Amino acid sequence: MTASTPLRILVIGAHPDDCEIKAGGITALYRAAGHNVKFVSVTNGEAGHQSRQPAELAALRLAETQAVAKLMGIEYEVLNNRDGRLQPTVEARFELIALIRRYRPDLILTHRPNDYHPDHRATSTLVCDAAYMVIVPHIVPEVPALRVNPVIAYLSDHFQRPAPFAPTIVIDVEPVLDSILDQMTCHSCQFFEWLPYTLCQENGFPTDPAARRDYLRQFYAGFNGPLADRYRDLVIQTYGEERGRKIRYIEAFEPCEYGSPLTAANQKSLFPMLP
């Protein structure tokens, strides 16, 4: 099926791989229906490794993002901000305002402002600070302002303070689980080198592709699995009793108050995969 008027979806993560693990499933569903998606990594990812040097790592991670772009038929842009040091500066905000204006998204997905990683928090602040300003012509005057503030929604997380994640949209991503794992596999230096190191599992880590696939599948089940149960009432409300009870993996999204309102009317057009 191809959409008559394709949507433009902009996913803004702090690092190369954030978009994939939090919105890789909905991206696969958008692409299957002919919609356009762009991933952005606000930092260059140069810090995410125990032994590779920053410049080498940034180049490798850029190549990994382009493998995802090719796999999914999407754009993927990596901004030249240093990993682990992102600040919500006016310069970084203006860069994001220009990027958002040039892409003209119908919907932006990004991190929430409360999150364990300082770069995720800074990314969220930057997107929230760019919201509304994207329609102000005197701000970044060299790039024509948008007439309408895009709808913005937050990617899921499990942090409780100062307020827990409160989704209004849940999407069954189990039918596209293989695509999510394929996207993660593109980030080999993260999921097969850095992640095992951070979990102290690097000794004897499998080199065999099938065993690595199993590792990824288990890792994904570990961090995504609890979501469907946490929001089971909304999953059932969305998909009905029979399917809703069985769904194991979801991606969930919470409207951000600084974007245009997510209403019952535009919800169906922005999330056309909803039943």
Ligand SMILES: [Zn+2]
């Ligand atoms: Zn990240």
